[in-house]
Amino acid sequence: MSAIITTSTTQAPGTQAPGTDGPASPAPRFTSRLHRGPGRWVVLVLITLCALAVIAPFLLMLLNAFKSPSDYSSNGPLSLPTEIYTKGLTTYWEQVNYPQKLLNSIIISSAVAVAATVVSLLNAFALGIGRVRGRLWIVGLFLLANMLPQEALVYPLYFFAKQVGLYNTQLSVIIIFTVIQSAFGTYLLASVLGTFPRSVLEAAALDGASRWQTLWRVVFPITRPTLTVLVIFFFIWTWNEFFIPLVMLISNKTQTVPVALATLQGDRIMDAPTTNAGALISLIPCVIFFLIFQRTLTRGVMAGAEK
């Protein structure tokens, strides 16, 4: 469910917010003898070493992003830079026209996040609240669509996009991911709205609200925490998407941040410092999103659970 959820599908492996204190450790109100002794320190050191191994590639990247090519070839990848060398960064920045790529990624991801959430909400309104006939089949279809590998759609999409003149436009990627993300969003929201309190809907109807008004004045405000989480998920998932943007976006003007990095690396023209500098500036936006979003995410997820 990655693409689907993760997973990309990669999809579900999305964006749970770890930094926050979700599962608080149980209060240590009893301290048996098992809790003392040096054993725990040994385990702590071992786990910390594992954690260091996990961040080692990031540290190495940071170290080598600021190293000159000659420094790299004479002193290798592990030494500290003899001087702070920023030409790798500026080379990459200019070579790929990074601000343009950043803008492209922001446009595509924001448009998809909003459009896919709106489509999900409309679908889920019909399925979860309208309870239209055959809704179980429809939800099942969306679930199935979530699992489809993008490879099974990519050539027809590429071919049709060429026919209608959308090839190599951001609009093509926006439309495609609006649908792919809303397949997941519909599945999720339909079940959320399926439990929407009927009494609230009846009260709205008694007050003379039309369906349209009920949707925007009643359902929308109440489900907003869940919708916020969806917007964030869709934004990040779309930002990280690679396969379809790689196929659909071939020019400098349209490519996204990850695609630009991969195609440049594919040309094998980058030395080690430029590779690392490119990777570094490509992942900075994700770290920023993560820091911005993680509180909203935890709040949103909890609000959804309290219902």
Next chain:
Amino acid sequence: MSSATLSRTDDASVPTGRLTSRRRREASYWTYFIPGAVLFTAVIGIPFFYNIYLSLTRWSGVGKPRFAGFHQYARLFADDVFWTSFRNSLAMVVAMVVVPTVIGLVLAAVLFDYLGRRFGAGVVSVLRATFYLPQILPVVVAGIVWGWVLRPDGAVNGLLEAVGLGSLGQDWLGDPGFAMPAVMLVLVWVQIGYPVVIFMAALGRVDPELYEAAELDGAGWWDRLRAITIPQIRPETYVVTLTCTIAALKVFAPIFALTRGGPENSTNVPSYFAYNTFFKKLDVGYGAAIATVLTLIIVVVAGVFMALQARAERRDER
């Protein structure tokens, strides 16, 4: 929508007598489904079936596809690359599902039940966030960093040299014998944070008294893991293994960034194989056949998973 207001008190379970008003009510809800249905048909429905049609043709992408029956499928089953790529899918499942789930389970249990009690939530949060870090970036960026780390003049060989083991250095991604293990290592690194975070959240809802009672009865850490932790978080284990298995069968970006399926197809996977056949070899019918088989495998695997889960739930209820 004036008719909608008239029928407002209807319920989905209205008996046949009020069928007309129910129809009208449904009609007004169907209109909300139109944009989604149109988009879905255009972007998923038609391309999906068109791809199946293409798998029954010979086509280079220009001119008209020529119908070829099951020719492409016959080719597929006789193609060593196809079998290699699906064997490599099993390696992807090991690297993205089996290993991360097992290690993630142990890590989550150690962090939560063992270290959390002694060192507090702060230390545990920092460690958890660290393990999760690889999950937040585009996997292709991770692939490129690792591609450099594993290069002949990259950090791994540099490290080996620094500790006097330079003779063990390899072209890790360029040697057919080492490329797959190296790619698997990278994927474990990418995936590990996902089960850790999910499992720790799951442990948060397990009643602490269970652990206390077990401990008072003299159960060690391992006994508690086996008797409490694993059974209690089975629903999450199911979700993690299902989503990760599907992701493993579809994996593309890390292969693209690390090895492009090479050397000698030793790291080729179905999705990359299909991509290459579509867009580099311009053998569209064949690529469509690969994609169709991949789809079929994913749907079957997911179906088996769901059936097993449903059976397990029924068993629990009894």
